[in-house]
Amino acid sequence: MITIGSYVKPKTLEEAYELNQARSSRVMGGMMWMRLGNARVKTVIDLSGLGLDQIEETDNVIRIGAMCTLRQLEQCECLRELYGDGIRESVRHIVGVQFRNQATVGGSVFGRYGFSDVLTALLSLDTFVELYNGGTIRLSEFVKRKPDKDLLLSVIVRKSKRMFRYDSVRRTKTDFPVIACAVVTGIVNGKETWYFSVGARPMKAALLEKQWEIPLDASEEQITEYAGKAASEFTYGTNMRGSAEYRQHLAEVLLKREIRSILEEKSGTQKVSD
Ligand SMILES: Cc1cc2nc3c(=O)[nH]c(=O)nc-3n(C[C@H](O)[C@H](O)[C@H](O)COP(=O)(O)OP(=O)(O)OC[C@H]3O[C@@H](n4cnc5c(N)ncnc54)[C@H](O)[C@@H]3O)c2cc1C
Numbered sequence: 141m142i143t144i145g146s147y148v149k150p151k152t153l154e155e156a157y158e159l160n161q162a163r164s165s166r167v168m169g170g171m172m173w174m175r176l177g178n179a180r181v182k183t184v185i186d187l188s189g190l191g192l193d194q195i196e197e198t199d200n201v202i203r204i205g206a207m208c209t210l211r212q213l214e215q216c217e218c219l220r221e222l223y224g225d226g227i228r229e230s231v232r233h234i235v236g237v238q239f240r241n242q243a244t245v246g247g248s249v250f251g252r253y254g255f256s257d258v259l260t261a262l263l264s265l266d267t268f269v270e271l272y273n274g275g276t277i278r279l280s281e282f283v284k285r286k287p288d289k290d291l292l293l294s295v296i297v298r299k300s301k302r303m304f305r306y307d308s309v310r311r312t313k314t315d316f317p318v319i320a321c322a323v324v325t326g327i328v329n330g331k332e333t334w335y336f337s338v339g340a341r342p343m344k345a346a347l348l349e350k351q352w353e354i355p356l357d358a359s360e361e362q363i364t365e366y367a368g369k370a371a372s373e374f375t376y377g378t379n380m381r382g383s384a385e386y387r388q389h390l391a392e393v394l395l396k397r398e399i400r401s402i403l404e405e406k407s408g409t410q411k412v413s414d
Contacts, residue, residue, distance in 0.1 A: 141178060142174065142175050142176075142177055142178065142179050142180075142181060143179070143180045143181065144181045144184045145164075145180075145181065145182040145183060146182065146183050146184070147183075147184050147186065148183055148184070148185055148186065149186040149188065149189050150185060150186075150187075150189070150190070151189060151190075152190075153190055153272055153291065153293070156185050156187060156190065156272075156291060157272050157273065157290075157291055159183055159185050160185055160289050160291060161289055162182065162183065164180070164181060164182035164183070165181070165182060165183040165184070165185060166179070166181045166183075166184055166185065167184075167185045167187060167250075167291060168184050168185065168186055168187070168247075169187075169206070169207065169243070169244035169246045169247025169248075169250070170209065170242040170243040170244045170247055171242075171247075172239060172242055172243040172247070173243070173247060173251060173253075174247075187206065187207055187246070187291070188207055190207075191205070192205035192206045192207040192208075192246070192293060192294065193205050193207040193208055193209075193212075194208065195208055195212060195213075195216050195218070195219075197218040199299075200298060200299055201296050201297065201298050201299060202216075202218055202219060202222075202296070202297045202299060203270075203294050203295075203296050204216075204245050204294060204295045204296070204297070205245075205246075205293070205294050206244060206245060206246025206247075206249075206250075206291075206292045206293055206294055206295070207244050207245075207246060208244065208245045208246075209240060209241050209242060209243060209244055209245070210231045210234060210239075210240040210241075210243045210244070210245065210248065210258065211231075211237065211240040211241045212245075213227060213231055213245055213258070214227070214228050214231045214232060214240060215228075219297070222299060222302075223265070223302065223303075223304035224303075224304060224305075226261065226304040226305055226306040226322065227261060227304075227306070229306045229307065230257045230258060230260065230261035230306045230308075230320075230322070231257060231258060231261075233257070233308065233310060233313065233314055233317075234257060234258075234314070235314050236314065245258065245295055246292045246295075249262065249269060249279070249282075249292060249295055250287065250292045251287075252282075252283055252287065252344050253344065254339070254340060254341070254342045254343050254344045255316040255317060255320075255339070255340045255342065256320075256339060256340075256344065256345065257306075257308060257317060257320050257339065257340075259279075259283065259339060259344060259345045260306075260308075260320040260321070260322055260337050260338070260339030260340070260345040261306050261320075261322050261337070262279055262295060262297070263279055263280060263283065263322070263337040263339075263345045263346075263347050264304065264306075264322035264323065264324040264335045264336070264337035264347065265297050265298075265302070265304065265324060265335075266297065266298040266300055266302075267279040267280075267295060267296065267297050267298070268295070268296040268298070269282045269292055269294070269295055269296070270292075270293045270294045270295075270296060271290045271291065271292060271293065272290055272291035272292075272293055273290045273291070274290050276296065279295070280347050283344060283345065283346075300326055301326055301327070302324050302325060302326030303324065303325050303326065303402045303405060303406070304322065304323075304324045305322065305323045305324075305397075305398035305401055305402055306320075306321070306322045306398075307320075307321055307394045307397065307398060308320040308321070308340070308394075309390050309394065311381060315381075316340065316381065317339070317340040318340060318381045318382045318386075318387065318390060319338065319339075319340050319341065319382070319387050319390040319391050319394065320338070320339040320340045320345070321336070321337070321338050321339075321391055321394040321395055321398065322335075322336070322337040322338075322398075323335070323336055323337075323395060323398035323399060323402060324337075325402055331351045332351065332352065332353050332354075333349060333350070333351050333352075334349070334350045334351075334352050334354070334370075334399075335347060335348070335349055335350075336348040336350070336370045336395060338371070338374045338391050338395075340387075341374060341375065341376045341377060341387055341391075342377050342379045342381065342387075343375070343377060346374060348370060348373050348374065350370065352366065354366055354399065354403065356403055356406055356407040357407070358403060363396055363399050363400050363403070364392075364396055366395075366396075366399060367392050367393075367395040367396035367399055368392050370395050371388055371391040371392040371395055372388070374388075374391065376388045376391075
């Protein structure tokens with residue numbers, strides 16, 4: 141059970157940051173995860189009065205405030221227009237709509253949970269996090285850091301012409317994933333680049349970047365080979381949901397389906413423009 145001494149809703153980010161420097165203070169997102177823990181928290185800091193609950197689109201980026209809910213992410217039109225249904229797919233299995241109306245993007249990213257679908261999906265895109273004290277850094281760097289006393293203000297996705305796919309395997313519909321995989325591709329610095337993000341291994345999501353020119357008419361065998369190569373570059377572990385070998389096998393299958401789906405869309409687009 142969690143025990144909370146006092147609740148504070150700061151009026152400024154500076155106040156929130158200062159309060160959070162005490163060892164026994166904790167920032168709250170939606171509190172969906174935190175409340176399940178066993179902790180004595182002297183002061184819980186509610187960021188909900190600081191305007192961090194909007195998704196803003198500019199010419200170059202999509203800025204997702206830390207207090208945006210997973211449901212906002214799921215329903216975000218600008219993300220859907222750019223990257224299709226992948227973002228929606230990455231959150232739609234998380235418990236239920238009421239839950240996703242409370243759990244936040246900030247809590248999901250700051251927590252760096254091994255099982256996180258949200259982290260797996262965001263990591264595969266050109267994503268940054270904005271921290272109160274630590275500035276703006278790449279999400280791929282942030283995931284490697286240990287949690288500290290900083291505040292996560294927003295998650296920033298740089299807009300680019302990339303194709304995105306997301307899939308996961310769960311033993312039952314709303315359980316944690318046994319494996320979660322995202323594949324993104326686009327032209328980066330003039331070269332065709334593929335990004336593979338695999339989470340719930342059961343370790344937290346990691347990112348792999350490959351400059352592969354996969355032919356649009358790649359055979360099933362070739363796609364299997366690319367997916368196998370990508371999957372083999374991650375490490376896997378065993379827990380109650382599955383063994384390391386099973387997870388690697390699932391990763392190969394999901395990555396293969398995602399690569400195939402992207403190639404099909406690409407060749408469809410090319411045929412239309414021919
Ligand atoms: C039963 C259950 C099932 C779940 N299933 C899944 C699943 O299948 N897939 C999945 O991806 N996720 C799953 N989750 C995780 C969920 O999606 C959220 O990631 C989780 O609840 C954390 O979000 P929150 O807003 O509740 O954060 P909280 O619980 O409020 O906070 C989590 C941590 O982040 C810190 N924090 C929060 N916001 C900030 C901030 N802005 N700056 C700094 N620190 C901050 C808090 O201090 C705390 O340490 C599940 C959670 C539960 C409880």
